[in-house]
Amino acid sequence: MINPESGLAGAPTAGAPEGHSAAVELENVTKRYGEVTAVEDLDLRVEDGQFLTLLGPSGCGKTTTLRLIGGFEAPNRGIIRIGGDDMSSRPAYKRPVNTVFQQYALFPHLSVSQNVGYGLKHAGVSRSETAERVGEMMSLMQIPDVGDRRPRELSGGQQQRVALARALVMEPKVLLLDEPLGALDYKLRKEMQFELKRIHREVGVTFIYVTHDQEEAMTMSDRIVVMSHGHIEQDASPAEIFDRPLTAFVADFIGDTNIVHGTVTRIEGGHATVDLGPLGEIGGSTDDQLASGDRVRVSIRPTDVHVEPGGAGEAVVQDSVLVGGHIAMKIASGDETVVAHVARGSSYEPGANVHLRVDSDRIRVFAAAEGA
Structure with a gap:
């Protein structure tokens, strides 16, 4: 089972200050691409164990925010902390996060078990521990019997579970999910919404999820951050967002x-x-x-x-x-x-x-x- 306090295997976080610190903090973060401002003066605090969704239309800044947290982009200004540690000089591969994308990027020449254990192998984890952790994770994902198959032999939903297992087996402090259900058909997408909520509840890791689909956000999230033009329009629970939108934009976008x-x-x-x-x-x-x-x-x-x-x-x-x-x-x-x-x-x-x-x-x- 995942320990949400641990970092990536072989690269544990350290130096967190005494007292409570959030899983993720962004302070006055701005990101520009030439003349285009994708995110401007963004302040965001995500608590340990939350399922937070960044929600908004295309171009609102939600994916940029996720990429900034993951270290795939560097801010023009502002501070990003994970577990209380400043990530400014830390590259993506040294951050205590993992990411699941819409395109699962599974290795086609490797078996499912080898895909799930890939990161552990390269982190120097022993074969016995790797086998144990891979087995536990595949059981959690309810795919315990597909370890010898290749990704092409799996359904879309099974491939999604493999991608989640590969990310979570590394015991990240934060799991970033960039529209991971977008490639699934409607019925499977609905099923995976409940599955993601169950998985989050069982592992206890902080989830930060990006989507433009309001139904996904309302179904799964503890908290929703609605974004528009690089700014936060509202940050609240799903019920508060739906029943008491702060702006006409939120009212029109949600439901x-x-x-x-x-x-x-x-x-x-x-x-x-x-x-x-x-x-x-x-x-x-x-x-x-x-x-x-x-x-x-x-x-x-x-x-x-x-x-x-x-x-x-x-x-x-x-x-x-x-x-x-x-x-x-x-x-x-x-x-x-x-x-x-x-x-x-x-x-x-x-x-x-x-x-x-x-x-x-x-x-x-x-x-x-x-x-x-």
């Missing part, structure tokens, strides 16, 4: 949501009442500094939009589609279009007049974008 526009009519502490025109008034929480009369954006989850018969033309059904266990209805109201998720069997024909009701404590209100 399905409707972003509609309105005018503030009343502010009471962190609660704003907003006039949405034909949609009526609605109340929601806000962390922005707002005043009566301000134009705002309001985030409403489709699951919180209730569709009722009737209405005097205030809302008109445009279309509806079956999405597994529910129906997604597209509804026009004035200049706004909203989507509602309703139970199967409660659909309305296109052109039907309906009444919309929103009843939720997850409504979020954000200041309007500049120029809006």
Whole structure:
């Protein structure tokens, strides 16, 4: 079993200061590629044993951040610590981390057991200990009987498990995962999400995971860091990210949501009442500094939009589609279009007049974008 306090075999970390130190710390880290700033003044602290996901669209800086932690890139400025030790002058191969990529990079001419034990062999670990650790890791990955096969003889999911075993057998303090499920089909990807969560729970190693897939992040993570344009938009638990997004970007990126526009009519502490025109008034929480009369954006989850018969033309059904266990209805109201998720069997024909009701404590209100 992995000891999360150990470093790479043959290269243990040392010199950590007395007292508590995070698994990974980034302080004011900036990385530029020519004129392009990939990450700017990034501060991040990852605690021991956490499953943290860096989430965001392409170009947001999440993969650059992972590569900086792994030592594949050097920051233009800032400090990166792992286990309390400054990594500034330490190359990738001497850092107490291992990385799993989307392309597993298994050696095709080696057996599965030889692939898993490759790092141990080159670290000078004895044959007997290597065999023991490889066997333990393959059992953890639930592939104990494929050790003599070549990678080409395995399924995509099995190859993924071999890549994880090869990384974790080295007992890294931190495991970096760069979109490792991206090459798998949907059903296998869902299965591996649960497997990764189980593996993380059993080994206790800090996982830092990169993805653009919000469902992966919500399913597996203890904590999610949402990034955009090289900055952190929000750093919180999956539930907090979903129920209480700090920005309109996070609200729009995480889960399905409707972003509609309105005018503030009343502010009471962190609660704003907003006039949405034909949609009526609605109340929601806000962390922005707002005043009566301000134009705002309001985030409403489709699951919180209730569709009722009737209405005097205030809302008109445009279309509806079956999405597994529910129906997604597209509804026009004035200049706004909203989507509602309703139970199967409660659909309305296109052109039907309906009444919309929103009843939720997850409504979020954000200041309007500049120029809006």
